[in-house]
Amino acid sequence: xxxSIDLYKDWIDTVKEIFRGSGFPFEPGTPDSVVSxxxxxxxxxxxxxxxxxxxxxxxxxxxxxxxxxDNLEAVIVPDIRRRTDxxxxxxxxxxxxxxxxHIVESHSRYRIPLD
Numbered sequence: 001x002x003x004s005i006d007l008y009k010d011w012i013d014t015v016k017e018i019f020r021g022s023g024f025p026f027e028p029g030t031p032d033s034v035v036s037x038x039x040x041x042x043x044x045x046x047x048x049x050x051x052x053x054x055x056x057x058x059x060x061x062x063x064x065x066x067x068x069x070d071n072l073e074a075v076i077v078p079d080i081r082r083r084t085d086x087x088x089x090x091x092x093x094x095x096x097x098x099x100x101x102h103i104v105e106s107h108s109r110y111r112i113p114l115d
Contacts, residue, residue: 003072003091007061007103008032010095015039061095064114068093068103084108 012032019025019038026035036054037047044050068076072091080086086108096104101114 001073001077001089001091003069003093005065005068005091005093007065007093007095008058011057011061012036014095014097064103065093068112080105080108080110084110086110 009032012035015035015038016026019035026038033054036058037050040053040057041047041050044053077091080091086105088107090107092106094104094106096102103112103114104110
């Protein structure tokens with residue numbers, strides 16, 4: 001079984017796209033921590049609060065990813081097969097925002113809502 005997943009990178013890429021689309025793109029090579037902190041600074045009262053929110057978000061996404069991988073063979077793959085009839089052995093999980101946060105498996109279109 002081949003699995004790819006990097007939920008935090010997907011989130012960072014989405015934030016970069018949001019800023020690019022609003023006319024304020026990040027410079028190439030901007031560290032993820034700066035991207036995340038900048039995003040949360042938009043709604044935080046202080047830099048310290050933005051740093052904490054950025055840290056908490058990264059931790060949350062990495063914990064979600066670990067849970068998914070820890071339960072992949074016993075829970076997730078059987079559920080994907082039952083719900084979607086996908087029989088392949090390649091799984092590509094991505095974090096997406098579409099009317100709320102979701103983890104989507106690209107080959108089967110399996111969706112896990114996070115809200």
